Amino acid sequence: MSEAPGSTGFDATSLSSDQQTRFVNENLRRVFLLIYRIVGNVPDAQDLTQEAFIKALQRQDQLKDLDKAAHWLSRIASNTAIDFLRRAGRVNFSDLEDLPEPVAKSREESPEELLLRAERREYLEGGLGVLTDRERTALLLRDVEDLPAEEVAARLNCSKATVRSHIANGRVKLRRYFERRKS
Amino acid sequence: MRSSIAIFVLACFAADGQSLSRKVDFPADSPVALVSDDWGDSSANARGGAFFLDVHASLSLRNVSQKRVRGITLSVSAQDIAPGGKGSVSIPSLDAAPGDVFPVRIDLRLLRPIGSNAAVEVKLDGILFDDLSFYGPDVLHSHRRMALWELEARRDRQYFKKLLETAGRDGLQKGIIESLARQADRAQPGVQMARGRSTNADPERDVAFALLEIPEAPVQPTSGTAKIAGNEAHAPHFEIHNRGDRPVRYLEIDWVIKDRQGREFLAASMPADVSVAPGRSGEVVEDAALRFTAPVESMSAFVSTVGFADGSYWIPTRASLSDARLRKLIAPSPEEQRLTQIYLKKGLPGLIEELKKF
Amino acid sequence: MTAHVSEIDLALAASGDLSLWRAAMMRLHVAGCERCRKAAEEFRADRRRVRQIASELPAGLDWDRVAAEMTANIHLGLAAGECVAPRRKKSAVTLSWRPAAVMAGVAVLLATGWWLNMPHDATVALGRALSSVVHGRTMAPAPAEEPGMVVNADEKGVELRENGGSLGISEGSAPPLAVTVSVPGSASARYVDGDTGQVTITSVYAQ
Numbered sequence: 031m032s033e034a035p036g037s038t039g040f041d042a043t044s045l046s047s048d049q050q051t052r053f054v055n056e057n058l059r060r061v062f063l064l065i066y067r068i069v070g071n072v073p074d075a076q077d078l079t080q081e082a083f084i085k086a087l088q089r090q091d092q093l094k095d096l097d098k099a100a101h102w103l104s105r106i107a108s109n110t111a112i113d114f115l116r117r118a119g120r121v122n123f124s125d126l127e128d129l130p131e132p133v134a135k136s137r138e139e140s141p142e143e144l145l146l147r148a149e150r151r152e153y154l155e156g157g158l159g160v161l162t163d164r165e166r167t168a169l170l171l172r173d174v175e176d177l178p179a180e181e182v183a184a185r186l187n188c189s190k191a192t193v194r195s196h197i198a199n200g201r202v203k204l205r206r207y208f209e210r211r212k213s
Numbered sequence: 214m215r216s217s218i219a220i221f222v223l224a225c226f227a228a229d230g231q232s233l234s235r236k237v238d239f240p241a242d243s244p245v246a247l248v249s250d251d252w253g254d255s256s257a258n259a260r261g262g263a264f265f266l267d268v269h270a271s272l273s274l275r276n277v278s279q280k281r282v283r284g285i286t287l288s289v290s291a292q293d294i295a296p297g298g299k300g301s302v303s304i305p306s307l308d309a310a311p312g313d314v315f316p317v318r319i320d321l322r323l324l325r326p327i328g329s330n331a332a333v334e335v336k337l338d339g340i341l342f343d344d345l346s347f348y349g350p351d352v353l354h355s356h357r358r359m360a361l362w363e364l365e366a367r368r369d370r371q372y373f374k375k376l377l378e379t380a381g382r383d384g385l386q387k388g389i390i391e392s393l394a395r396q397a398d399r400a401q402p403g404v405q406m407a408r409g410r411s412t413n414a415d416p417e418r419d420v421a422f423a424l425l426e427i428p429e430a431p432v433q434p435t436s437g438t439a440k441i442a443g444n445e446a447h448a449p450h451f452e453i454h455n456r457g458d459r460p461v462r463y464l465e466i467d468w469v470i471k472d473r474q475g476r477e478f479l480a481a482s483m484p485a486d487v488s489v490a491p492g493r494s495g496e497v498v499e500d501a502a503l504r505f506t507a508p509v510e511s512m513s514a515f516v517s518t519v520g521f522a523d524g525s526y527w528i529p530t531r532a533s534l535s536d537a538r539l540r541k542l543i544a545p546s547p548e549e550q551r552l553t554q555i556y557l558k559k560g561l562p563g564l565i566e567e568l569k570k571f
Numbered sequence: 572m573t574a575h576v577s578e579i580d581l582a583l584a585a586s587g588d589l590s591l592w593r594a595a596m597m598r599l600h601v602a603g604c605e606r607c608r609k610a611a612e613e614f615r616a617d618r619r620r621v622r623q624i625a626s627e628l629p630a631g632l633d634w635d636r637v638a639a640e641m642t643a644n645i646h647l648g649l650a651a652g653e654c655v656a657p658r659r660k661k662s663a664v665t666l667s668w669r670p671a672a673v674m675a676g677v678a679v680l681l682a683t684g685w686w687l688n689m690p691h692d693a694t695v696a697l698g699r700a701l702s703s704v705v706h707g708r709t710m711a712p713a714p715a716e717e718p719g720m721v722v723n724a725d726e727k728g729v730e731l732r733e734n735g736g737s738l739g740i741s742e743g744s745a746p747p748l749a750v751t752v753s754v755p756g757s758a759s760a761r762y763v764d765g766d767t768g769q770v771t772i773t774s775v776y777a778q
Binding site: 299300301302303304305306307315316317318319320321353396449468479480481482483484499501503544545547548550551552554555557558567 | 748749751752753754756761762763764765766768769770771772773774775776
């Protein structure tokens with residue numbers, strides 16, 4: 031990692047292959063999960079994750095500071111996912127061929143533990159599933175990415191008031207969903 | 214014997230590299246006129262009792278009509294009697310306005326019996342205009358072929374323009390790159406097609422085609438069989454059903470093979486002139502054999518083109534082509550290949566500029 | 572704020588998105604109202620649940636394999652971006668238009684295989700296609716000679732052959748983009764001009 035005198039972080043204008051690999055490895059899971067929760071399916075999330083990293087690494091000149099790199103990458107990732115949702119509403123790329131989900135590797139858990147974990151995941155994922163795309167995206171950016179409401183508004187291309195409305199409606203829906211499931 | 218060989222050799226030397234007599238013959242009322250021609254490295258070489266005519270020509274033609282020309286087909290002929298004497302060159306996706314000059318490249322090897330001059334004749338088989346009207350003798354059925362290419366061109370241009378409109382430059386770029394990937398992913402097996410019965414001595418078995426359905430296709434194959442022996446399939450026979458509301462006069466059935474590694478290829482296209490009323494069924498039978506480079510595991514077929522009695526056609530929509538399997542099998546249209554080439558050469562701005570012309 | 576806190580305010584307060592004034596009034600109310608205090612805690616707990624589920628992988632996902640695939644595609648995508656980037660001089664060697672275009676096209680193909688949403692085994696096909704194009708190998712050997720008249724098509728072009736001898740042949744200056752065989756007895760090869768994009772389709776006929 032080469033450094034200009036007095037600077038922190040790496041020389042973003044010429045990341046080596048190793049640096050690129052490290053950047054990808056350190057952020058891949060987080061970015062994938064963010065996109066997956068926005069778009070709701072693994073195949074699209076894979077495609078969009080790759081797209082986001084390629085976009086990010088092709089704009090290395092915009093990367094001034096390693097500390098901000100994760101945030102900047104998240105912005106690219108969420109924008110990529112949001113653009114995808116927008117396009118999906120207008121252009122039909124229906125894929126008639128179902129792609130199989132990758133098979134999980136076995137872990138050292140008892141059948142009961144596996145069932146409980148699956149049930150809990152299904153319970154929580156069901157909650158996100160009752161939200162609209164914009165509500166879910168707003169909540170993920172606010173609660174998971176910890177972005178301030180102003181930035182969420184910028185990414186969703188709407189006003190701060192609208193974002194607050196999405197967040198509020200999303201949380202109320204979630205609350206009601208959990209209450210229904212509990213009862 | 215020695216004197217015969219000597220004469221033969223002398224004859225070969227005398228005939229090899231002979232200059233090629235050529236003729237470009239357009240009718241007086243032809244919508245295109247020859248501006249210039251360059252026959253470059255064209256030559257005639259004698260082999261046995263025939264001339265092999267290597268034709269490498271660049272023609273410049275001018276659109277002298279009042280309409281835009283969208284396609285042209287030239288027949289290139291050394292002789293019409295024996296096989297190997299005839300070829301053709303088609304330019305789909307043309308956009309020649311009245312007065313425009315455009316190039317046509319010919320690269321063919323043809324056969325002509327020794328005993329006459331080594332000569333090749335270029336004739337106009339057909340011109341397709343912007344309004345889908347046609348001029349020409351249509352000996353090679355170029356009218357239908359060019360009309361279909363033009364329909365595909367309009368479909369695909371519309372698709373890419375809509376991508377640009379709805380998804381912006383990024384969306385268009387993604388669509389073009391997907392097309393490049395699609396073009397590169399279409400593997401081409403070695404295929405031989407022979408008329409008549411197979412001479413394969415392997416035991417043969419009747420195999421049914423798996424039928425692929427394109428949902429909006431007005432004609433659907435309902436059954437299909439062929440005989441397979443080793444790596445050869447022959448005598449395809451299909452029953453088709455017209456589920457539309459218009460009489461059908463023409464269709465093309467595309468023949469897909471799967472080898473033992475599970476790879477699928479579009480092997481051949483079976484055009485057929487038919488007469489099937491709405492709601493009725495018909496048959497398509499061919500006395501032909503296809504040989505492949507590897508043993509055939511299974512076969513599939515689908516109707517890729519339908520021609521109606523009123524002269525209109527059906528081709529798959531872009532929505533149908535979003536099916537991953539069909540997308541791998543059906544070749545991108547000439548227009549799509551032209552647009553991707555423009556993208557490779559001139560980048561996204563060049564492509565956008567090209568799309569704006571239509 | 573004497574009435575209970577509204578659900579909307581409770582929801583916004585969980586992430587600090589309530590205005591300063593309303594947040595202050597809410598804190599005052601909640602300090603003395605068990606019901607609203609519990610409700611506020613539930614909304615905060617929901618926020619933790621969202622963070623929890625968002626950090627978990629989808630059910631049944633083989634993360635190691637998926638991550639490896641994505642990482643490989645990302646590197647290919649970056650490499651392809653170098654290939655197709657316009658107006659960037661890569662070397663002093665001048666390639667003829669067709670190999671450069673093909674390599675760029677196929678390199679982009681590898682990088683963008685994921686954009687086609689292809690399953691894993693399709694990427695094997697991509698590798699084969701790239702390998703055969705870049706190294707100039709044909710995908711398959713020519714079929715053995717067939718007596719009689721045959722139309723022959725492969726990625727080199729199309730040819731009319733009789734008893735092993737070549738009759739008509741379509742031969743461009745570069746390999747064709749596509750070849751098709753039409754059962755009545757013809758074959759066509761499609762070529763493209765790298766400068767203009769003009770497509771030329773050359774056909775040979777058996778009858």
